[in-house]
Amino acid sequence: MINQAFLQGLSDQLGQLMSKAPGGNANLQGQIQGVLQGAFSKMDLVNREEFDAQSAVLARTRAKLEALESQLSVLESRIEQADKQ
Known part of the structure; x- marks a missing residue:
């Protein structure tokens, strides 16, 4: 789940900062x-692929909801017109 290259890069950067400090430890x-790695594994994180997939599902669901709302609006207006007659 956690990108090892990201962790390694972050660790390298922090290591470089700490090595400049007095008493740096190898x-x-x-x-x-x-x-x-322990802190990130405790977090409820998703990777970019999972996020993009869920975003696409959400977009499709939103489009379907909007279509259904439009259909409902048409049906409600038909009912109102029928009640007036």
């Missing part, structure tokens, strides 16, 4: 990656 990068 093992720190691995620890940072572990902490980040």
Whole structure:
């Protein structure tokens, strides 16, 4: 679920920042990656493909809903006209 390349890049960047700090630890990068991976795995995240697929489903559902609302409006107007006669 979590993109390992993203985690590695983030870990590298944090490691570079920490190595510039006094007392930088060579093992720190691995620890940072572990902490980040643990934190991200606890989050309820989806990847871009899943998000795009669900967005497409939502768009189709919204279009169907709008069509049904339009049909309902037409039917309601027909009922109103029939009641007036």
